[in-house]
Amino acid sequence: MNKPTLAVSVLALAAAAAIWAVPAKADDVTIGAIEILTGPNARYGVAIKNGFDLALGEVNKAGVLGGKKLVIQYEDSAGNKDQAVNGARKLIGLAKVPLLLGPTISNEMFAVGPVANQQKVPIVGTSTTAAGITAIGSYVFRTSLPESDVIPVTLKAAQAKFGIKKVAVMYANDDAFSKSGYDVFKATLDKLGIQILTTETFGSKDSDFSAQLTKIKSLNPDAIVVSALVEPASGILLGARAIGIDPKVRFIGGNGFNSPKLGDIAGEAADGTLVGSPWFIAKDDAANTKFVTDYRAKYKEDPDQFAAQAYDTLHIVADAINKAGAADSEKIKTALQATKSTGVMGPFSFTADRDPADTSGVVVIEMKGGKFQILK
């Protein structure tokens, strides 16, 4: 029974050789991207890839470095940090890319960032919002606003508009994204002098939140602050209205709430929910209108914030390569640091710590009738 195995391994080796053999044309500029393209979280990675590809088409009308074609070589991480590191090592070691984009989620960045940093290859995260990302090293950049920049805008707006004084807080304690968002919520609430009546935790795969919500109901908060991904978030909204929490008690969410899926699942129960977003589809400046129209034409669906962030990032990176004057990691890094541009998310530049410096593009959006609209 050993023959089939042998045949399979020969086939596999042949397949592997075929990948190695794909040559990049000498006068192309190839950069690498590591995103989740398969598996349960593929929708984030695919949106990001769409955003990159849309911008890539625009960049390649003129080309970079005086007419050279910019090429993105993708590696699929499937949401697994080991595969993400594998992808990064191959892109740096075999494809010799001068710059990396991605990876999709913060946990992957914590594994990939140190590798890129050690090899002095700049890496630009477009969707990694957790604390401590850019602290990995001086070659790690990100264009996504960390939660610590978005959440204060949301809470300030809620405090100013609705006079919120006491809140209940809920978060999923088994998920890095939700925990990191909670830390920011707590720090900001303390800073704004809003009283926290209780802090309730749950698991990100839970579907019944009645114990936590019943307790919260008895405490009569002005609003309920939740840090969770969209699935449990929708469950909480539905559960809250089911046990009769007053619809006037608003929910305030982190970036996990910022998904059209929230309205699809929770429907009217989601009405009044407030979220801060670095980008919103209905922002009506010229750059954004063009982006949304082009995206719809190319992919037959609406873009989300991940696509928008990726779109801006590719333009930023292409500019940096042009300013650097060569596909050289060190020069690109210096050029990136000096970035000053305006994209669909608003004005953009990097802080000295390589985080986005400008939060003026953040909008607070409100759920009404199952759809988000800008809070007025």
Place this chain on the structure above:
Amino acid sequence: MSAALDNFFFSYQSLIFAVGINGLLALSIYTVLAVGQLSLGQAAFMGLGAYVSALLTLHLNWPFPAVLLAAMVVPALAALLIGGPTLKLTGVYLALATIALGEILRIVCNASDFTGGALGLSGIPSKTSFTLIFSLLALVLLGFVLVARSRLGRAMEAMREDEVAAGVMGVNLPAMKMGALVVSAMLAGLAGALNAHANSFIGPNDYSFDQAVTILSFALLGGIGSPFGPVLGAIILTLLPEFLTALHDFKLVVNGFIIVVAVLFMPRGLLVWRIGRIG
């Protein structure tokens, strides 16, 4: 040539490390399966080793050999502690109890600030090397071959085939089971520590039920006739997804298909030969 070789090693370093580390994990589950037990707690022991080693390195800056030793001792103690009550269970009940062990560890890690909660521990310095991982694997493999050729190996085989008969023949069943669990916990802890110091980041979800099943599948694919079987299974299952990357979305389908075919047509695993005996 040497530059090309360096380049190859750099590009495939994490894959090569993973082969060695998964080899150790495969031997860890083999130890338990070899005496006829089924444990799904291997991922928990691995996580325990990974967390203990990472915390010792990050907070106390212990030398790496001492860290590795601690990463073996702590899971061994945990195995001794839980071995008493759980080893009275057999078959599917033991598997269930060991799944619970993994879940408890995950929940504790998530709830505790000391372990970084859901954010895990990042910035773990890279201290493992190719030589270290593979000499440890070779050493452990050699140990298993020597055991398999000895009286102890025959007692283990007898237990695996028929526990009652082995007991009647004078094999000390409780001691053998406990010994196997402790050794397997030490190996899993060692693999966890090596993994943590190769990856710079660990989180509670790395050691979940999925990981326990992956470890078990190494042994099932390779076969447990000899210690080489599980190691071969680990090598194949670690490298297979990499060789199949060209298939993109069909990768997981083909990967699963190959495993199903292998298990259907080779129910005793790929390597069925036993180690020859002495004495």
